[in-house]
Amino acid sequence: MRYADLFGATRREAPRDIESINGQLLYRGGFVDQTAAGIYTWLPLGVRVLERVERIVREEMAAVGAQEIIMPKLHPKEYWEQTGRWDRVDVLFKLESRTGKSYALGASHEEIVTPLAQKFIHSYRDLPKAVYQIQTKFRDELRAKGGVLRGREFGMKDCYSFHATREDFLQYYDQMLVAYRRVFERCGLTATRVRASGGDFTENISDEFHVETPSGEDTLRICDACRIGVNVEIAATQQACSTCGGALRETTGIEVGNTFDIDTKYSGAINFTYTDEAGVAQPVIMGCYGIGTTRLVGAIVEAHHDEAGIRWPASVAPLAAHVVVVVPRDAEKRVRVMGAAQDLMSQLSHAGIEALLDDREDTSTGAKFADADLIGIPVRIVVSDRALGEGGVEVKYRDAAEGSVQPRETVVAALVEAKGRTH
Amino acid sequence: MRYADLFGATRREAPRDIESINGQLLYRGGFVDQTAAGIYTWLPLGVRVLERVERIVREEMAAVGAQEIIMPKLHPKEYWEQTGRWDRVDVLFKLESRTGKSYALGASHEEIVTPLAQKFIHSYRDLPKAVYQIQTKFRDELRAKGGVLRGREFGMKDCYSFHATREDFLQYYDQMLVAYRRVFERCGLTATRVRASGGDFTENISDEFHVETPSGEDTLRICDACRIGVNVEIAATQQACSTCGGALRETTGIEVGNTFDIDTKYSGAINFTYTDEAGVAQPVIMGCYGIGTTRLVGAIVEAHHDEAGIRWPASVAPLAAHVVVVVPRDAEKRVRVMGAAQDLMSQLSHAGIEALLDDREDTSTGAKFADADLIGIPVRIVVSDRALGEGGVEVKYRDAAEGSVQPRETVVAALVEAKGRTH
Numbered sequence: 105m106r107y108a109d110l111f112g113a114t115r116r117e118a119p120r121d122i123e124s125i126n127g128q129l130l131y132r133g134g135f136v137d138q139t140a141a142g143i144y145t146w147l148p149l150g151v152r153v154l155e156r157v158e159r160i161v162r163e164e165m166a167a168v169g170a171q172e173i174i175m176p177k178l179h180p181k182e183y184w185e186q187t188g189r190w191d192r193v194d195v196l197f198k199l200e201s202r203t204g205k206s207y208a209l210g211a212s213h214e215e216i217v218t219p220l221a222q223k224f225i226h227s228y229r230d231l232p233k234a235v236y237q238i239q240t241k242f243r244d245e246l247r248a249k250g251g252v253l254r255g256r257e258f259g260m261k262d263c264y265s266f267h268a269t270r271e272d273f274l275q276y277y278d279q280m281l282v283a284y285r286r287v288f289e290r291c292g293l294t295a296t297r298v299r300a301s302g303g304d305f306t307e308n309i310s311d312e313f314h315v316e317t318p319s320g321e322d323t324l325r326i327c328d329a330c331r332i333g334v335n336v337e338i339a340a341t342q343q344a345c346s347t348c349g350g351a352l353r354e355t356t357g358i359e360v361g362n363t364f365d366i367d368t369k370y371s372g373a374i375n376f377t378y379t380d381e382a383g384v385a386q387p388v389i390m391g392c393y394g395i396g397t398t399r400l401v402g403a404i405v406e407a408h409h410d411e412a413g414i415r416w417p418a419s420v421a422p423l424a425a426h427v428v429v430v431v432p433r434d435a436e437k438r439v440r441v442m443g444a445a446q447d448l449m450s451q452l453s454h455a456g457i458e459a460l461l462d463d464r465e466d467t468s469t470g471a472k473f474a475d476a477d478l479i480g481i482p483v484r485i486v487v488s489d490r491a492l493g494e495g496g497v498e499v500k501y502r503d504a505a506e507g508s509v510q511p512r513e514t515v516v517a518a519l520v521e522a523k524g525r526t527h
Numbered sequence: 528m529r530y531a532d533l534f535g536a537t538r539r540e541a542p543r544d545i546e547s548i549n550g551q552l553l554y555r556g557g558f559v560d561q562t563a564a565g566i567y568t569w570l571p572l573g574v575r576v577l578e579r580v581e582r583i584v585r586e587e588m589a590a591v592g593a594q595e596i597i598m599p600k601l602h603p604k605e606y607w608e609q610t611g612r613w614d615r616v617d618v619l620f621k622l623e624s625r626t627g628k629s630y631a632l633g634a635s636h637e638e639i640v641t642p643l644a645q646k647f648i649h650s651y652r653d654l655p656k657a658v659y660q661i662q663t664k665f666r667d668e669l670r671a672k673g674g675v676l677r678g679r680e681f682g683m684k685d686c687y688s689f690h691a692t693r694e695d696f697l698q699y700y701d702q703m704l705v706a707y708r709r710v711f712e713r714c715g716l717t718a719t720r721v722r723a724s725g726g727d728f729t730e731n732i733s734d735e736f737h738v739e740t741p742s743g744e745d746t747l748r749i750c751d752a753c754r755i756g757v758n759v760e761i762a763a764t765q766q767a768c769s770t771c772g773g774a775l776r777e778t779t780g781i782e783v784g785n786t787f788d789i790d791t792k793y794s795g796a797i798n799f800t801y802t803d804e805a806g807v808a809q810p811v812i813m814g815c816y817g818i819g820t821t822r823l824v825g826a827i828v829e830a831h832h833d834e835a836g837i838r839w840p841a842s843v844a845p846l847a848a849h850v851v852v853v854v855p856r857d858a859e860k861r862v863r864v865m866g867a868a869q870d871l872m873s874q875l876s877h878a879g880i881e882a883l884l885d886d887r888e889d890t891s892t893g894a895k896f897a898d899a900d901l902i903g904i905p906v907r908i909v910v911s912d913r914a915l916g917e918g919g920v921e922v923k924y925r926d927a928a929e930g931s932v933q934p935r936e937t938v939v940a941a942l943v944e945a946k947g948r949t950h
Contacts, residue, residue, distance in 0.1 A: 111594045111658050113647055137643055139599050139606075145643055146597040148658075154597070171534045174569040174577070176562050177600070177663060178680050183562075199622035199632070201667050201679075209622070209632075220560055220568055224536055235534050235571075240600060240663070244624050256624075257601050 105423065107462040107475075110134070112147030114475045125319060126402035127251020129414050133479045135401075135422075142248020142256040149479065150401070152422035154259065157400050158238055160290045160419065161261045164283040168276070170234040170263050175216045177240060181206035183215040187373045195243040209242035214392060217264045218370040225388065227379050228268050232276060236263035238397060250321065252402040253358060259397040267389040268378060270367075277363065280393050284313055284361050287395060291404055292417025295360055298324055300335040308365040314357030317406045322359060325352035333357075358403045361395040414480030415502050419526045424519055425452060425459040426481040428472045430488035437489045445487040448497065448512055457519045459485075477502070483522075485515060528846065530885040530898075535560070535570030537898045548742060549825035550674020552837050556902045558824075558845075565671020565679040572902065573824070575845035577682065580823050581661055583713045583842065584684045587706040591699075593657040593686050598639045600663060604629035606638040610796045618666040632665035637815060640687045641793040648811060650802050651691050655699060659686035661820060673744065675825040676781060682820040690812040691801060693790075700786065703816050707736055707784050710818060714827055715840025718783055721747055723758040731788040737780030740829045745782060748775035756780075781826045784818040837903030838925050842949045847942055848875065848882040849904040851895045853911035860912045868910040871920065871935055880942045882908075900925070906945075908938060 107113075112134040122128055122138060130136045135150035146154060162172065181198075184190035190208065197209040210216070217235065225233060241260045248256050263280070267273040281297065288295035295313040312335060314324055326333035327345035333352070334342050345352060368387040371377070377385040401420075408415045416422070429445045432438045445463060452459045460481060462472050476484050484507070486498040491509050499515050500507030530536075535557040545551055545561060553559045558573035569577060585595065604621075607613035613631065620632040633639070640658065648654060664683045671679050686703070690696040704720065711718035718736040735758060737747055749756035750768035756775070757765050768775060791810040794800075800808040824843075831838045839845070852868045855861045868886060875882045883904060885895050899907045907930070909921040914932050922938050923930030 108652075109592075109656075111596065111644075111647060111656050137646065139639060139643075140601075140603045143599045143601050143603070145599060145639070148594040148596060151595045151597055169532075171571040172574045173534065173571060174574055176566045176568060176680050178563075178566050178665065180563045180566070194625070197622055197624065199620055201620065202617070203669065216562060216568070220562075221534075223560065224534060229531075233532075233534050242601065246626060257599050 105458070105460050107460055108464055110148060110460075112137070112149060114478055122251060123249060124251035124253065124402075124406075125409060126253060126405040129405050129409055129478070129480075130252060130402070133414055136252065142245060142254070144252060144255060144257075144398075146398075149422045153401055153416070153420055154397065156420045156422075157291060157404075158259075158261075158397055161238065161287055161395060161397060164287045164290075165236045165261070165263060167286075168234065168279050168283045170236045170265070172237065173235045174237050175210070175213050175220070175239065177210045177242070179208045179210050179216060181208065183219070184208050187215055187370060189215065195245060197242045197244045210239070211241055211243050212392075212394075213237070213239070213262055214264070214366065214370045218376055218390070219374055221264070221266050221388070222371075222374065222376040225266055225376075225378055228381055231266060231268045231378060231388070232272055234263060234265040234276070236261055236393075250319075250402070252398045253321070253406075255398065258399060260399075261395045261397055263393040265391040265393070267391070268380065268386065270389060273365070273367075273389045273391055277365065277391055280363060280391070281311070284363065284393070284395070288313060288315070288360060290419050291400060292419060293360065293400075293403060293407055296324070296326055296331060296333050296357070298326075298333040298335050298357070299338065300362070301338045308367060310362055310364040312359045313361040315360055315403045315407055316355050316357050317403070318356065319406055320356030320358045322357050323354065324357045325354050327352055358399075358406060359396075360400050360403050362393075364392040366390045366392050409480070412474070413478030416480045416482060418482045418522060421480070421482050423458045423460045423481055424523060425457060425483045425485055426476045426479065427452075427459050427461045427485045427487060428469070428476055429461070429463040430469050430486060430490075431463065431465050432489050441487055441489055441492065444492055444497075444512075448485065448487060448516075451512065451516050452519070455516050455520050457516065457523060483519065528881070528883050530883055531887055533557070533571060533883075535572060537901050545674060546672060547674035547676065547825075547829075548832060549676060549828040552828050552832055552901070553675060553825070556837055559675065565668060565677070567675055567678060567680075567821075569821075572845045576824055576839070576843055577820065579843045579845075580714060580820055580827075581682075581684075584661065584710055584818060584820060587710045587713075588659050588684070588686060590709075591657065591702050591706045593659045593688070596658045596660050598633070598636050598643070598660055598662065600633045600665070602631045602633050602639060604631065606642070607631050610638055610793060612638065618668060620665045620667045633662070634664055634666050635815075635817075636660070636662070636685055637687070637789065637793045641799055641813070642797055644687070644689050644811070645794075645797065645799040648689055648799075648801055651804055654689060654691045654801060654811070655695055657686060657688040657699070659684055659816075673742075673825070675821045676744070676829075678821065681822060683822075684818045684820055686816040688814040688816070690814070691803065691809065693812060696788070696790075696812045696814055700788065700814055703786055703814070704734070707786070707816070707818070711736060711738070711783060713842050714823060715842060716783065716823075716826060716830055719747070719749055719754060719756050719780070721749075721756040721758050721780070722761065723785070724761045731790060733785055733787040735782050736784040738783055738826045738830055739778050739780050740826070741779065742829055743779030743781045745780050746777065747780045748777050750775055781822075781829060782819075783823050783826045785816075787815040787817075789813045789815050832903070835897070836901030839903045839905060841905045841945060844903070844905050846881045846883045846904055847946060848880060848906045848908055849899045849902065850875075850882050850884045850908045850910060851892070851899055852884070852886040853892050853909060853913075854886065854888050855912050864910055864912055864915065867915055867920075867935075871908065871910060871939075874935065874939050875942070878939050878943050880939065880946060906942065
């Protein structure tokens with residue numbers, strides 16, 4: 105991929121209404137564009153990051169046996185009336201068709217997935233089951249802020265599990281917590297489990313996963329010994345860890361996932377039961393598990409950046425290497441350097457390494473380096489007359505202060521080895 | 528994947544309001560569920576087919592240099608007012624936020640992509656460019672019919688290209704026609720290019736791609752010699768081929784793709800120009816290219832089925848093989864047959880072949896065979912005491928009348944070979 109061919113270039117400044125660090129860097133780096141407040145377009149570099157995040161989520165969902173489905177975004181009013189949430193959820197976008205039918209735009213999918221599962225789950229033999237989707241959600245936020253952290257339209261993985269007993273649910277809930285930790289770790293994030301309120305979803309306690317950042321929306325009190333915390337919204341006065349009694353550290357966090365014990369709240373609303381081994385109808389127990397996929401990209405940027413730009417973890421970087429060509433004025437040297445860059449790109453391509461090639465001739469090397477830092481691909485490779493003279497190319501990691509000249513083959517081999525580690 | 532674990536089973540009957548063959552078979556086969564008229568949920572088997580179709584589309588879009596983006600579904604009213612389509616497009620769903628902002632739900636994305644491209648395309652050096660997305664579209668249809676062929680909410684690949692000159696556009700348009708032919712061929716469809724009206728998109732002529740089926744919504748007149756046709760909606764009286772003068776055959780077709788010469792219709796509306804080599808501002812020329820991805824799945828079913836069910840082309844089949852176990856009553860034989868099925872599943876898995884295992888004990892072999900025919904995976908493998916006695920398993924292709932007993936290794940090797948051909 106040549107930088108010059110890329111749809112969506114870097115930009116010097118973000119609009120003033122994009123206040124957050126993630127919004128500014130994703131906008132300036134050419135990952136997103138803002139169509140309206142809280143409504144973003146994902147550009148090719150952004151789509152690549154999102155795809156890598158989504159793949160990690162899919163792999164971990166598959167690991168806990170959840171099956172992918174795609175539910176609709178248009179939800180007929182009847183579904184939301186059955187649970188009483190049509191009038192109660194204030195962020196619900198509502199619309200009417202030409203023929204007078206009323207719909208909500210899916211803000212979450214309990215209302216759809218519960219009657220869906222009811223069609224297929226009849227007996228204890230059909231349980232447990234878990235389904236998930238990666239789906240656009242809509243929320244009529246009064247004020248959309250925080251870049252891609254809180255949009256009116258955003259990507260979310262939502263998973264729903266169905267169980268015969270509380271014991272089975274609790275066991276699966278623990279498996280899901282492990283899957284969640286793995287998702288966040290693989291995305292380069294340290295997320296802390298935090299007890300919180302269930303919001304509109306349930307009266308039971310829920311868990312949130314938070315990434316600590318100075319810009320976090322939520323105030324948390326965390327026990328570093330137990331790696332667990334509490335959201336002050338439900339326990340404003342709690343000063344000590346409920347497990348070990350130790351002191352709690354106050355911090356701020358970005359919520360990147362949540363898990364809810366919704367028990368029989370939704371199954372009960374539509375009388376969704378299964379027949380147990382004795383032939384008796386029993387209520388189906390449910391769990392619900394969300395990860396904001398577009399929000400996760402924002403959280404990664406909040407956690408991994410410096411003054412020059414983004415520092416993507418290798419696991420979610422849009423490409424594995426950023427090749428910058430220092431184009432010489434001298435015609436003969438120019439041919440040699442451009443040829444070496446092309447050779448390097450071929451070698452990388454054959455080795456299965458995706459790289460961005462910046463061989464712009466109308467742009468200064470300084471500006472190209474600044475763009476590379478802003479975009480934040482983990483490895484920068486500089487092809488220059490000087491480096492070729494020293495027998496190689498200059499490799500600089502995004503998080504290192506200095507680079508070093510290495511033979512091309514060594515560089516390619518190191519990237520192949522790194523790719524093996526992150527996959 | 529065990530059939531018993533699958534979310535979404537086969538069903539004897541489809542609701543009466545699902546009239547079309549594709550809707551009935553996709554519903555009965557456990558590929559989709561109907562949430563409301565024209566609004567479908569894609570179940571795990573359906574998601575697999577859709578993913579395979581989308582992958583083919585992505586590969587062919589990449590082959591013509593189109594880059595993937597994701598535009599929003601919520602379109603602020605201002606965008607649609609600028610082109611005068613807010614009031615003119617009757618299928619536009621409209622809604623208002625709590626704070627009084629008006630949005631359309633994206634029925635197509637010219638209004639969004641044109642100002643987006645304007646942000647990045649300034650000079651002739653920035654041209655040509657092409658972007659696409661695979662995106663949910665919304666249309667407020669008065670009557671949603673035809674199964675997944677005409678929904679109120681559906682998946683679509685829409686691509687937009689930007690050019691400096693008409694010549695460059697026309698050249699790219701021809702490349703896109705080739706890409707379209709490849710997409711349809713790879714999906715197992717014979718699609719005919721048909722001249723049609725541009726609808727709400729353009730006053731210029733557009734091309735449609737149609738798959739001939741008895742259930743097609745459109746009436747076409749086709750020249751078999753030139754492999755080109757005309758939609759009667761624009762040429763009701765045309766009786767001869769405009770190219771060779773030969774007779775036209777009247778038939779019906781399902782539209783699976785369309786390509787539009789939108790020229791400067793949308794760029795002109797927002798004064799989107801580029802600077803040419805002489806420094807003069809020139810209008811940007813645009814093309815627009817759609818493929819209904821969910822509709823494509825429906826068209827494949829309309830073209831590939833028989834009375835017993837679907838007959839998926841291997842390239843888009845949800846899984847490569849359907850393993851049916853004839854479970855013996857005798858305990859000793861039962862252990863041997865179940866063990867052989869497990870061994871086969873392991874062999875297939877190691878060879879990278881995804882298979883569905885139907886080892887239900889409470890279901891008759893006849894019912895399992897009927898489900899296999901309905902679901903329509905191209906290869907059925909029967910593991911039974913009888914076949915084991917004959918030294919193998921029984922292999923039957925979905926489109927063959929009879930099966931034959933072959934050694935397990937031969938079967939696995941044939942599937943590996945077939946996989947190589949379709950990828």
